[in-house]
Amino acid sequence: xxxxxxxxxxxxxxxxxxxxxxxxxxxxxxxxxxxxxxxxxxxxxxxxxxxxxxxxxxxxxxxxxxxxxxxxxxxxxxxxxxxxxxxxxxxxxxxxxxxxxxxxxxxxxxxxxxxxxxxxxxxxxxxxxxxxxxxxxxxxxxxxxxxxxxxxxxxxxxxxxxxxxxxxxxxxxxxxxxxxxxxxxxxxxxxxxxxxxxxxxxxxxxxxxxxxxxxxxxxxxxxxxxxxxxxxxxxxxxxxxxxxxxxxxxxxxxxxxxxxxxxxxxxxxxxxxxxxxxxxxxxxxxxxxxxxxxxxxxxxxxxxxxxxxxxxxxxxxxxxxxxxxxxxxxxxxxxxxxxxxxxxxxxxxxxxxxxxxxxxxxxxxxxxxxxxxxxxxxxxxxxxxxxxxxxxxxxxxxxxxxxxx
Numbered sequence: 001x002x003x004x005x006x007x008x009x010x011x012x013x014x015x016x017x018x019x020x021x022x023x024x025x026x027x028x029x030x031x032x033x034x035x036x037x038x039x040x041x042x043x044x045x046x047x048x049x050x051x052x053x054x055x056x057x058x059x060x061x062x063x064x065x066x067x068x069x070x071x072x073x074x075x076x077x078x079x080x081x082x083x084x085x086x087x088x089x090x091x092x093x094x095x096x097x098x099x100x101x102x103x104x105x106x107x108x109x110x111x112x113x114x115x116x117x118x119x120x121x122x123x124x125x126x127x128x129x130x131x132x133x134x135x136x137x138x139x140x141x142x143x144x145x146x147x148x149x150x151x152x153x154x155x156x157x158x159x160x161x162x163x164x165x166x167x168x169x170x171x172x173x174x175x176x177x178x179x180x181x182x183x184x185x186x187x188x189x190x191x192x193x194x195x196x197x198x199x200x201x202x203x204x205x206x207x208x209x210x211x212x213x214x215x216x217x218x219x220x221x222x223x224x225x226x227x228x229x230x231x232x233x234x235x236x237x238x239x240x241x242x243x244x245x246x247x248x249x250x251x252x253x254x255x256x257x258x259x260x261x262x263x264x265x266x267x268x269x270x271x272x273x274x275x276x277x278x279x280x281x282x283x284x285x286x287x288x289x290x291x292x293x294x295x296x297x298x299x300x301x302x303x304x305x306x307x308x309x310x311x312x313x314x315x316x317x318x319x320x321x322x323x324x325x326x327x328x329x330x331x332x333x334x335x336x337x338x339x340x341x342x343x344x345x346x347x348x349x350x351x352x353x354x355x356x357x358x359x360x361x362x363x364x365x366x367x368x369x370x371x372x373x374x375x376x377x378x379x380x381x382x383x384x385x386x387x388x389x390x391x392x393x394x395x396x397x398x399x400x401x402x403x404x405x
Contacts, residue, residue, distance in 0.1 A: 030343035031363055036353075041066035042255055044381040046358060053358040054390050056376045058255070061226050061333055062305045063381025064295055065255030073294040074287035081286035089116075090272070093283035101289050102260070108296050109224075109232060109245055111262040115271050116284055120221050120248040120259030121147040122277035127217065127246065127261055128155035130274035132186060137177035139170065141189040141200070145219055148188055158182065164193065167204045174212040185214040191234030192222035195367050195375065197334030199227075202238045217244040222334065225252030226306050231299045243267075249288065254295035258284045308380040309333055312387060316378055319391040324404050333378035336362075337394075338371070339403060345372040347401050355393035 026032050040047035042065035046055045064070060077097075087093035098116060105114040117123040124147035128138060136157040140148060143164040152159055158180070160173040170187070177185050187209055189200045200218070209216045220233040224247040228236030231252070235242050244267060249258035261271060271278060284292075298305075313333040320327055326338040339345045345361030352359050352374075363372040398404035 030341070030346055031365075036358070044379045044383075044386060048353075048358060051356070053353065053356050054382070054386050054393075055358045055379070056390060057359045057374075058377060058379065059222070059251035060255050060379055060381075061252040061309055061377070062231075062299070062302060063379050064252070064298060067254070067298065069294055069298060070254050070291045073290045077286040077290035081290070083287075084285050085283035087283065088279060088281060089283050090279065095283075095286060095289070097286060097289045097293070098283060101292050104293055104296055105260055106262050108230075108300065109247075109262045110236075110241075111245065112265040113268040114260045114262035115268050115275070115278060116289075117259040117261070117275075117277055118281045118284065119250065119257060120219065120246055121150075122281060123246045123259035123261050124148045124151045124219060125154065126151065126271065126275035126277040127244070128152055128157065128186075128188075129276070130270055131267065132157040132184060134158075135181075135183040137180070137182035137185045139173045139177060139185065139187050139214070141165065141193075143193045143195070144188060144190050145194065145221075148190070148219055152188065157186075165198065165201050167201060167208065170205065171208055171212075174208060174214060178212055185212065186217055187214050188217045189219070190222075191218045191220040192227070192332055192334070194222045194334060195362065195373075196328050196336060197330040197332040197375075198328075199223075199234060199237070199330075199332060202234055202240050202242070206240045206242060215244065216242040217246070218242045219246045221246070221248045221251055222332070224248070225295075225299045225302075226309055226333070231302065231306060249292045249295065253299060254291050256288050256291060258288055258292060305380040309378055312380065312382055313378040315384070316376065316387055316391075319387065320376075320394065323391065323395050323398065325394070325398065334375060335378070336373045336375045338373050340370060340372055342372045344401065344403070345374055348374055348397055348403060351397035351400050352393055355396055357390050357393040357397075 036048050038046050038048055042060055044055055045052055085093040102114045102116055128151045132155055134156045138152050138157045139160040140152055141164055142161050162169040162173050191200055206216055223233045225231040227234050244263040246261050249256050317335050328336045342363035345363050349359050349361045359374045362375050
């Protein structure tokens with residue numbers, strides 16, 4: 001028996017009309033995000049619309065996204081391990097290489113074990129609910145990544161928020177949580193606040209955590225691979241230890257996909273039993289897993305890459321300052337150029353593309369209104385010639401848009 005396709009034209013048309021109006025409003029405010037199609041591998045120079053452009057907005061900090069060793073590792077994984085797992089981990093989706101990567105990540109990060117997720121968004125989304133309940137408290141930095149915010153929303157623990165890197169406010173929230181009878185307290189922070197390139201004050205955070213018997217969780221996505229000795233991240237950079245680290249294979253560690261949580265063995269064991277994104281998402285494909293193992297090797301041997309990255313970052317920052325751009329201070333390879341309004345950020349990005357430089361404007365809701373910017377990011381694979389050409393482009397685009405006089 002065939003059933004006719006039915007829909008309510010009144011409800012559907014009204015709904016679609018509402019969506020269309022919302023999109024018009026987004027576009028009118030200069031907040032509409034457009035995607036350009038890249039026809040080359042990710043790299044310091046990419047091909048977009050048939051043109052080669054210098055790429056200054058990827059998270060490809062060490063330039064590994066098109067590294068031959070990672071491509072070869074992915075190819076070598078296909079024949080013995082197959083294309084995909086077609087299953088979640090606990091049913092029939094765990095290969096020996098999945099555990100190898102988890103143990104390798106744990107060793108690299110100095111933790112007892114780690115657990116893989118499809119992305120760090122999933123890792124952060126699945127972290128809090130299994131570990132903390134209504135008797136507990138989470139204290140979160142105001143500028144934490146959306147994935148931490150969403151993960152905390154799924155948890156029944158009491159929620160506190162402290163102003164970005166404000167240790168006085170953090171201590172006040174710790175006192176409030178402790179005096180309120182919290183059984184366990186967890187401080188959650190980004191290791192690097194990615195919109196600004198600021199590092200979390202981990203020495204002060206960990207000292208306060210010790211004073212108030214709290215745990216510390218750090219999302220280190222924008223640090224693993226290049227901050228600290230051997231690229232072990234922001235805790236290693238500051239010489240401190242934290243309880244739980246989350247991170248990604250999708251930035252400096254090859255730029256693919258995949259996230260992880262690293263920490264004490266009982267924590268990881270409980271997450272395997274209760275973390276919903278882990279229990280209900282497909283396992284990472286074998287090619288990604290094998291490339292991840294190779295990426296860790298390259299990172300551990302990558303002192304020259306890290307040196308190039310930070311030399312590039314220093315040169316780029318000085319060049320932009322000399323031109324007269326308004327920059328946020330910092331030591332990280334994220335170097336935001338502050339422009340204020342969304343439409344200006346969009347216009348500047350478009351002008352730069354015409355000059356052969358690929359960047360993106362960042363604006364509300366990604367950053368607060370009135371704080372629009374172009375977030376430039378350095379890459380170890382960029383040459384001095386690339387940077388000089390990009391500085392020339394910034395000078396021209398800055399004058400064309402009125403950002404520079």
